[in-house]
Amino acid sequence: MFTGIIETLGEVKELRKEDSNLHITVKSSITQELKIDQSVAHNGVCLTVVALDAENYTVTAIDETLQKTNLEHLTVGEFVNLERAMILGSRLDGHIVQGHVDQIGTCTSVEEKDGSWVFSFQYDAGLNNPTIEKGSITIDGTSLTVVNSGTNTFSVAIIPYTYEHTRFNTYKKGTIVNLEFDVIGKYVSKLMKNRD
Known part of the structure; x- marks a missing residue:
């Protein structure tokens, strides 16, 4: 669950196709606060962190996601809107956002x-x-x-x-x-x- 209040921008550092999946590596100011299996919204798309290092982390978008979103149009060097999942008990400054692009x-x-x-x-x-x-x-x-x-x-x-x-x-x-x-x-x- 998200609020739609963007925390920061992330820079796309690498795009790697594997079968019908797209692995997206992002450099951001929040990378050090992330962990494997954490949900992060990228341009409003909820994706799971699957790898990370000191500066970058990687998420994977499957074919279903690529067909319904603009993620397949990403280019290296482009910036994406980032938001981590909301913390239960925090203010809901935006509105209820699922991270499921329609x-x-x-x-x-x-x-x-x-x-x-x-x-x-x-x-x-x-x-x-x-x-x-x-x-x-x-x-x-x-x-x-x-x-x-x-x-x-x-x-x-x-x-x-x-x-x-x-x-x-x-x-x-x-x-x-x-x-x-x-x-x-x-x-x-x-x-x-x-x-x-």
């Missing part, structure tokens, strides 16, 4: 708004993942509030701190992102659909 989306525009930014995204509505105005959404692991919710589009407003400390400062039109929709909204949507 689907990818595409950035359709970036608009600077006198000290903040509005990012707009489009996604496949056929997968029945709803957004609602002022509801929660997770983009590459970052907990955000939806504005301008449409059938297959939405926007988010980004403050300078988030822009500077996450991958948002690298997004442009066409950037592919991981989306995890609000878990409560998904349950309500499914319950309503089952009533029909």
